[in-house]
Amino acid sequence: MGVRMLWPSPVNRVATLNLGGEPMPVDKPLNFVVLVGSLRRGSFNAAIARALPGLAPSDVAIVPLGSVGEFPLFNQDVEAQGFPSAVVAMGEAIAEADGVIIVTPEYNYSVPGVLKNAIDWLSRLLTKPFAGKPVAIQSASPGIFGGVRAQHHLRQTLVFLDARALAQPEVMIPQAHNKVDANTGELTDATTRDFIAKQLQAFAAFARR
Ligand code: FNR
Numbered sequence: 001m002g003v004r005m006l007w008p009s010p011v012n013r014v015a016t017l018n019l020g021g022e023p024m025p026v027d028k029p030l031n032f033v034v035l036v037g038s039l040r041r042g043s044f045n046a047a048i049a050r051a052l053p054g055l056a057p058s059d060v061a062i063v064p065l066g067s068v069g070e071f072p073l074f075n076q077d078v079e080a081q082g083f084p085s086a087v088v089a090m091g092e093a094i095a096e097a098d099g100v101i102i103v104t105p106e107y108n109y110s111v112p113g114v115l116k117n118a119i120d121w122l123s124r125l126l127t128k129p130f131a132g133k134p135v136a137i138q139s140a141s142p143g144i145f146g147g148v149r150a151q152h153h154l155r156q157t158l159v160f161l162d163a164r165a166l167a168q169p170e171v172m173i174p175q176a177h178n179k180v181d182a183n184t185g186e187l188t189d190a191t192t193r194d195f196i197a198k199q200l201q202a203f204a205a206f207a208r209r
Contacts, residue, residue, distance in 0.1 A: 024208045030060045032136075032203070033097040035090075037104025037115035037150075039069045042185065044140040044176035048196070049103045051187035055197040060204050062101065065090050068118035079124055090118070091125040099134035099207040100163075106141055106150035111157070123161055130161035134207040136199060138171040140179075146172030166206050171199045 034052060038045045053062045070086040072078060083091075094100055104115050111119075122129060137154055139147025151172065158165045173179060179189035187193060 026208055027059065028208065030098040030204055030207055031096070032056075032060060032062045032099045032101055032207075033065045033093055034062060034101045034103060035065050035068065035115070035118070037068065037102065037112045039067065039114055042182075043105070044142070044173070044180050045103045045105050045138075047180040047185045047187055048138055048140050048173060048176075049101075050185070051193065051196070052101065052103075052200065055193055056200045057204055060200065062200075065093055065100075068114045071114075071118050071121050074117050074120045074124075079121075083121070083125065087121045087125065091122055091127055091129045094122065094129035094133065095127055097133075099136065099203060100130070101136045101138065101203070102154065103138045103140070104147065104150055104154065106139060106143075106145075106147035109149040110153045111150050115154075116157070119157060119161070128162070130158070130163040133163050134166065134203065135163045136166045136171075136203040136206075138173070138196070138199070140173035140176040142175060142177045144174045146174035146176075148172045164206075166199075166203050169195065169199050169202055171196055 034049045036043065036046050036049045040046070049064065056062050066086055066089065072084055078084075102115070105112055107113070135158055137151050139151055141147045148170075151170070155165055173192055179187060179192050181188050
């Protein structure tokens with residue numbers, strides 16, 4: 001019996017997904033890309049993202065994606081005229097990467113609009129760059145919950161994108177203003193650096209599976 005589609009999901013337009021096959025060799029160097037959900041100049045989340053390359057295992061490269069601020073507001077009429085070049089470029093970078101790390105603030109218990117807007121655009125690309133893609137999530141907030149509620153909303157969105165979200169270990173960074181140097185924008189808190197390094201190690205193993 002065939003699979004009946006209840007409604008035309010864009011995910012169903014994916015021709016092939018790399019969901020089976022052999023796991024990659026355990027010593028394959030990995031290339032991760034980072035997406036930041038804040039446009040703020042002094043962003044704590046951007047500070048976390050900048051620290052990632054220095055906290056990664058030696059065989060893992062981590063490079064930033066473009067800013068989500070380069071994307072226009074999603075509008076299907078604009079999409080119908082063609083994808084903006086920033087969207088296409090980010091989609092290609094994600095497709096080529098071994099994994100994506102999303103570092104985001106929480107706005108009103110959810111994902112900032114600028115990040116959701118970027119994800120909405122990227123989800124429309126026919127190449128479906130997130131499908132089957134390993135994704136790790138990190139969040140930072142001056143508050144005491146570290147953005148955990150945004151993480152859960154983001155995980156829900158990643159289900160529709162058919163991404164492979166890393167479950168554990170989670171990285172939520174509460175009271176971020178005490179952990180990032182206000183002058184240098186450097187992540188200085190040793191405990192935070194340590195648990196981010198542990199997540200990156202776990203994420204590398206996850207991406208190789
Ligand atoms: C916030 N902030 C916030 N913080 C939080 O922990 N939970 C929340 O729900 C919200 N909601 C919220 C809404 C809006 C519109 C703004 C502007 C801010 C505070 C937020 O964590 C803080 O501004 C961070 O500094 C934002 O992250 P960046 O820009 O420093 O990375």
